Amino acid sequence: MTQGEAFTSADGLAGLTAYDRTGEKIGSVEQVYLDDRTGRPEWVTVKTGLFGMKQSFVPLSGARRQQDELHVAATKEAVKEAPRVDADQHLEPDQEQDLYAHYGLTRPGGTQQPRKPAASGxxxxxxxxxxxxxxxxxxxxxxxxxxxxxxxxxxxxxxxxxxxxxxxxNEMVRSEERLRVGTEEEEVGHARLRKVVVSEDVKTSVPLSHEEVRVVREPIREGDRSTRANIGEEQTEVTLHAERAVVSKESVPVERVRLETEKVTETQEVSDTVRKEQIEFDDAKGERNAKGEGMRDRKQGPRH
Missing domain, CATH: 1.10.287 (Helix Hairpins)
Structure with missing residues (x-):
């Protein structure tokens, strides 16, 4: 929904959740203030502060609506520091001028019409x-x-x-840009755990036994009648045995391997260029002077 379509009337604005220009949540919209001349919504009040006990005025200039969200052009800090105005009363021109000055805005069309809450007819x-x-x-x-x-x-x-x-x-508002540094999480890569099969040569020692033949000579005693003499050719044999290495393979689990992530925090320096306004003034002698923050060398007396 476009801005023009959304804010021609106050319908549907109350109850929306307000977010600042960086996407940070501010609070819920409570009241809508209309221009007494045109009847168009110009301001809303948003609950801020601890437990949402305070209502701050936020301009609808530059705001846009997305479903149940109202995205405004101001920052959350600017909304919290807005001038204190009773949210239940009529918004008078001087009060609205203070609010416009706080947000660095110009009153549209130079109108001095006061604003009234939409809930009040x-x-x-x-x-x-x-x-x-x-x-x-x-x-x-x-x-x-x-x-x-x-x-x-x-x-x-x-x-x-x-x-x-x-x-x-006889006043003007001096504004300056300030860095607002936040963090966001982004995807920087992928870590994969992959299992592959490789081959390697393994050597091991195994004891092997075998049988060997040796000749044993035993003399026959005289009188041993069980042994007969037999002259002639004869042969006999003995079977020899030996062990040999037999290799087989089996698969056994040896360890579990998994991936884990660990968050490591490190400090990074962020720099950027910001702009700020400088107040220049011409004194009675026609000399131009430039001052920075608030012209601190000038003492201001009480205003009546």
């Missing part, structure tokens, strides 16, 4: 004025007096808003 100030008029009529006050009281209240609030706007007219 009308401006909270107007509702209070109507209630005041009704109460005045019940106490004997005329309808004209009730309207005059509402007008005086609006004039007072408008004057305070103009003073706040004038106080910010």
């Amino acid at each position: 009308r401006d909270r100030t107007g509702a209070a004025g109507m209630a005041g008029a009704g109460a005045g009529a019940g106490m004997g006050m005329g309808a004209g007096e009730g309207r005059n009281a509402g007008a005086r209240e609006f004039a007072t609030r408008s004057g305070a808003a103009d003073d706040s706007k004038a106080a910010h007219e």
Whole structure:
């Protein structure tokens, strides 16, 4: 769904899970604030802080919706450090200007229209004025007096808003880029365990026995009648035996081999180029000066 299609109305925005521009989860969307003039959603409040007890204003400028996710253009840190505004009240122009300045945005079209929560069908100030008029009529006050009281209240609030706007007219916001380094896991290769068959020559020693022939001579004693003399040719033989090596093979398991992974952490230096803004000012002598962070050599007095 495109941005234009998603944010022409507040339908479906409340309850989405908000993520910052790096994909880090911020919190759940609670309220949607509409432009009083166009009726289009301009801001949402997102639960932040410990246990989600705080609501921070986040601009819908540059945001996009993906199913049940709302991806905003701001960072989670910027959302957490946004100016504190009561999420249940009407968003006044000076408050919205502070929010735009915090996020480094320009108010679209230069409009000074206040924003109201989408859940409220009308401006909270107007509702209070109507209630005041009704109460005045019940106490004997005329309808004209009730309207005059509402007008005086609006004039007072408008004057305070103009003073706040004038106080910010001579200011500008200096921004700078900061490195946000995270980690992501990627596939760097494969380790394979493979079994192959190889041949090798093995030598071993084995004892072998064999029979040998030797001649034994034994004299015949006189008077041994069992032995007769027999003159003539004669032969006899003896069978000889010997052991020989017989080789056979058998397969036996000898060990188990497996692959295991081990996570090793090492430190790597990451460098990049960041941009930052520098404030230059021309003094009364026409000399140009440049200052870095906050122009710290100038003491600022209390603002009235």
